[in-house]
Amino acid sequence: GESVGLHLPTLSVQEGDNSIINCAYSNSASDYFIWYKQESGKGPQFIIDIRSNMDKRQGQRVTVLLNKTVKHLSLQIAATQPGDSAVYFCAENIGSGGSNYKLTFGKGTLLTVNP
Amino acid sequence: NAGVMQNPRHLVRRRGQEARLRCSPMKGHSHVYWYRQLPEEGLKFMVYLQKENIIDESGMPKERFSAEFPKEGPSILRIQQVVRGDSAAYFCASSPQGRTTEAFFGQGTRLTVV
Numbered sequence: 001g002e003s004v005g006l007h008l009p010t011l012s013v014q015e016g017d018n019s020i021i022n023c024a025y026s027n028s029a030s031d032y033f034i035w036y037k038q039e040s041g042k043g044p045q046f047i048i049d050i051r052s053n054m055d056k057r058q059g060q061r062v063t064v065l066l067n068k069t070v071k072h073l074s075l076q077i078a079a080t081q082p083g084d085s086a087v088y089f090c091a092e093n094i095g096s097g098g099s100n101y102k103l104t105f106g107k108g109t110l111l112t113v114n115p
Numbered sequence: 116n117a118g119v120m121q122n123p124r125h126l127v128r129r130r131g132q133e134a135r136l137r138c139s140p141m142k143g144h145s146h147v148y149w150y151r152q153l154p155e156e157g158l159k160f161m162v163y164l165q166k167e168n169i170i171d172e173s174g175m176p177k178e179r180f181s182a183e184f185p186k187e188g189p190s191i192l193r194i195q196q197v198v199r200g201d202s203a204a205y206f207c208a209s210s211p212q213g214r215t216t217e218a219f220f221g222q223g224t225r226l227t228v229v
Binding site: 032034036041042043044045046049089091093100101102103104105106107108 | 119146148150155156157158159160163170171206208210213214215216218219220221222223
């Protein structure tokens with residue numbers, strides 16, 4: 001069954017504000033997580049990833065936080081821009097055991113940025 | 116270096132017809148993955164292939180669906196006798212090795228069964 005899910009299906013923010021998108025996972029064996037951005041009519045685009053031996057990782061304007069205790073993942077987008085409007089998916093992977101190619105996706109959160 | 120190329124982008128089939136979806140991986144990539152996305156859902160893993168080999172087809176429906184990745188040419192996802200429930204977006208990803216960390220997704224093929 002589904003092991004990755006989203007707390008909020010939609011999120012609307014003002015341009016310039018910070019956005020936080022949350023994700024819960026239930027498979028404690030997962031050791032690698034990715035956030036994807038999917039714009040309308042396009043394929044998923046890699047944003048940032050994090051391994052289970054870390055609790056925070058930063059990229060350009062994005063930060064991913066991992067709380068293994070409560071199996072929670074979040075994506076923070078700083079100074080959100082209209083071009084950030086998209087559906088955001090978290091995905092998990094079990095890197096060990098020979099199946100490090102298979103991703104399990106959550107249902108996604110639609111982020112809308114208002115100008 | 117072109118990205119992962121999928122064609123057609125949109126495909127309409129009548130119930131009972133066959134659908135063929137093509138995926139050309141990025142140059143230098145010999146590992147291909149197919150995912151299906153139902154409306155307002157996340158992507159679901161279907162199959163993982165290397166050249167001329169199916170590595171994991173645990174996400175493929177047992178009937179009507181098949182996939183191949185020949186030595187030459189694109190990977191093909193074939194759906195026989197399509198039904199309305201097959202309507203979805205089908206995405207292909209590729210990587211140089213069999214690791215998700217290096218996978219790039221194509222734009223997808225949107226299949227509509229009427």
